[in-house]
Amino acid sequence: ILNVEQSPQSLHVQEGDSTNFTCSFPSSNFYALHWYRWETAKSPEALFVMTLNGDEKKKGRISATLNTKEGYSYLYIKGSQPEDSATYLCALHTGTASKLTFGTGTRLQVTL
Amino acid sequence: NAGVTQTPKFQVLKTGQSMTLQCAQDMNHNSMYWYRQDPGMGLRLIYYSASEGTTDKGEVPNGYNVSRLNKREFSLRLESAAPSQTSVYFCASSGGISSYEQYFGPGTRLTVT
Numbered sequence: 001i002l003n004v005e006q007s008p009q010s011l012h013v014q015e016g017d018s019t020n021f022t023c024s025f026p027s028s029n030f031y032a033l034h035w036y037r038w039e040t041a042k043s044p045e046a047l048f049v050m051t052l053n054g055d056e057k058k059k060g061r062i063s064a065t066l067n068t069k070e071g072y073s074y075l076y077i078k079g080s081q082p083e084d085s086a087t088y089l090c091a092l093h094t095g096t097a098s099k100l101t102f103g104t105g106t107r108l109q110v111t112l
Numbered sequence: 113n114a115g116v117t118q119t120p121k122f123q124v125l126k127t128g129q130s131m132t133l134q135c136a137q138d139m140n141h142n143s144m145y146w147y148r149q150d151p152g153m154g155l156r157l158i159y160y161s162a163s164e165g166t167t168d169k170g171e172v173p174n175g176y177n178v179s180r181l182n183k184r185e186f187s188l189r190l191e192s193a194a195p196s197q198t199s200v201y202f203c204a205s206s207g208g209i210s211s212y213e214q215y216f217g218p219g220t221r222l223t224v225t
Contacts, residue, residue, distance in 0.1 A: 032212065043202065043216035043218055044155070044202075045216070046214065046215075093212050098142075098212055099145065100157075100212065101157075102147075102155040102156075103154060105154055
């Protein structure tokens with residue numbers, strides 16, 4: 001079983017703060033790294049799919065970087081807003097089958 | 113374009129009862145998945161179907177069976193429900209050969225008493 005770890009488990013920031021969290025994965029099994037955003041009472045929605053070492057992706061105030069050699073990815077949120085409150089999941093795709101292995105997520109709460 | 117749909121949205125079962133969770137996608141995706149979500153455990157893969165006609169076990173398949181009825185539909189069956197199967201169940205699909213980005217249904221909240 002692959003071990004995809006996310007830290008911290010939860011995070012509480014104030015509106016306007018910038019924040020980041022980490023996804024760690026075994027570098028020997030890498031094909032792609034996915035980030036999903038999961039709001040309470042909704043379904044997970046894809047943010048980024050990253051495949052190349054050194055990849056950087058950006059969507060609005062959210063960006064992500066990837067280091068496949070050391071097995072980690074960072075997700076950054078600049079100027080957090082209350083609507084950013086959600087659980088952020090990363091998932092590893094090893095390429096051997098069409099399935100993903102998810103981390104347990106980082107739960108972000110942004111307050112006014 | 114409805115994306116991924118799941119029925120029912122909520123269900124309460126008694127221990128030992130059986131039921132089937134239905135999932136359908138209208139995106140012409142090849143691959144479909146069933147996950148369960150439990151507090152502190154994230155999403156755990158129960159079964160998946162890489163393409164029509166194939167199914168494979170995921171991380172937690174015990175107590176479940178699946179059927180890939182056609183390209184659109186992938187059902188999950190609980191033959192004899194147990195309280196440990198109380199969970200939220202998500203169906204997902206993916207179609208890209210290179211990205212495998214998954215699209216999720218709204219979830220089914222199942223309680224087994």
